[in-house]
Amino acid sequence: MANAPVHFLAFNGPWQLIVACAAIRRRHGELEDASRWKLLLTGATRGSRLHQLLLRLCEAYFPGGEVLDLTALGDIRARDDLIAFVVARRLEAGEVWLAYPGTTIAGTLHLLFPQASFQVFEEGLHSYTQDFAMESDAPRGALARQILGPRVRRGDFEQLRRLSGFAYRKSLNALMKSAPPVDCFHGILTETVPPAVGQGVAVSAIPQALIREEIDRYARFAGAETPVYREPTILVLGDNLLWPLRLHYQEVLELTVELFRSMIDSGYQVVWKPHPRMPAFCSDYLVLKVASSRLIWEPQADLVPAEVAYGGSGLSGVASLMSSCLLYFPLLYDIPGYCLPAVEGFSILKPGLQEVRRICERNAEPWSALGTPLSHS
Incomplete structure (x- = not known):
């Protein structure tokens, strides 16, 4: 049989x-x-x-x-x-x-x-x-x-x-x-x-x-504790672009440093979550260059997807070059997603990645819409 x-x-x-x-x-x-x-x-x-x-x-x-x-x-x-x-x-x-x-x-x-x-x-x-x-x-x-x-x-x-x-x-x-x-x-x-x-x-x-039920189930099993931010906070998600951009990747790092400083100067706290496959030296470089206590790097969150780790944390927004979270967070948590400015090297990306970027640009908020933080009551 x-x-x-x-x-x-x-x-x-x-x-x-x-x-x-x-x-x-x-x-x-x-x-x-x-x-x-x-x-x-x-x-x-x-x-x-x-x-x-x-x-x-x-x-x-x-x-x-x-x-x-x-x-x-x-x-x-x-x-x-x-x-x-x-x-x-x-x-x-x-x-x-x-x-x-x-x-x-x-x-x-x-x-x-x-x-x-x-x-x-x-x-x-x-x-x-x-x-x-x-x-x-x-x-x-x-x-x-x-x-x-x-x-x-x-x-x-x-x-x-x-x-x-x-x-x-x-x-x-x-x-x-x-x-x-x-x-x-x-x-x-x-x-x-x-x-x-x-x-x-x-x-x-x-x-x-x-999806929310499965997110909660994973969080319970993994023992994930969602942080709660009492001041205006932006979650910035790193993308796995080191190899796709190759020699242009330094431009991404420099742009990220500038954006971190700009957000901090505007009154935001910044939480940095690198892509799981992003080399560690990238995060080391960013933290060293920005040198601010208002930049929080939480590498322990690599065990837990951003959608699980930060959904109920009271974020003011999520920012990235082309992360899917730019669409997931508004849909699941009513937290706006902001599309970071592109770099010149994007023209060498494979068509699939370029299309992902275009989807983000069409559906997420432009970076210019972030503005200054509102007070949290």
Whole structure:
């Protein structure tokens, strides 16, 4: 007798898990049998506090479910481990949930489960760019998938991997990176930003109430305590732009120093939260250059997404170059988002990042609208 179909959830960090759980509840209601879920953890640094927290969250959120930890593995090793995991258990999939349909993990799951229903959930503003249009390129590899898929599902992957034929290697690698057909996109911002979904892809709006419940659940589990600011305070979120901007990144640092000083001179307290993948030397440089007790750097908040850590903190506003929080905070907490001025180097960004910036410019408040702080009663 064939095994009952299971569901797969692939995620790489806290915010993806929060959004995915809200989307799954929107589709399925409260989980009655969490043991049907197979969780694929692909992010964080292996052995870090965040990594350990995510593993505990998997156990708590999906009791009886099974976790395949693919953290910090390269594409080939992750692909091999995933196939071995599926073949050894003779799994069949009903649904596959993921944030990025164009990854090796997504392509491998489609090769293993061509009949599964693929559900994509919002990861941030990048989910709304044309670069993320969710147009399946699976038909291009239909013949190769038809030939290779059954062999892989029978456990013949080791034999395939040893094949010396260039055509086999090229076909296999292409399949692993081809985006599968997407059945539905689940988003928070669908009423604010039109989703760039492919033809035939359904769109499901995640209710704000569910997102807030998942935010609160994560905060309780992580032991996060929301600070309360008694004076006008701006949260500034760093972006992971060191590599995309390369030689122009010094301009970003200098602009940030100027903006910090300007906000402090205007009477604001500034809370600085760098992107989790932003190099530590950037924050060191900013704190050293500004040298003010009214600049607060809270690196401990890296374990907790900004949407969780600062939602009820009484902020006067949130500022960033292109963070999704510029749209999340106004929607979820009625806290305005301010789009920081661009630097000249933005012209070298990839089209997807440039589109994220344009979304921020269209939907967030311009930096010039910040003005001086109002007194807090």
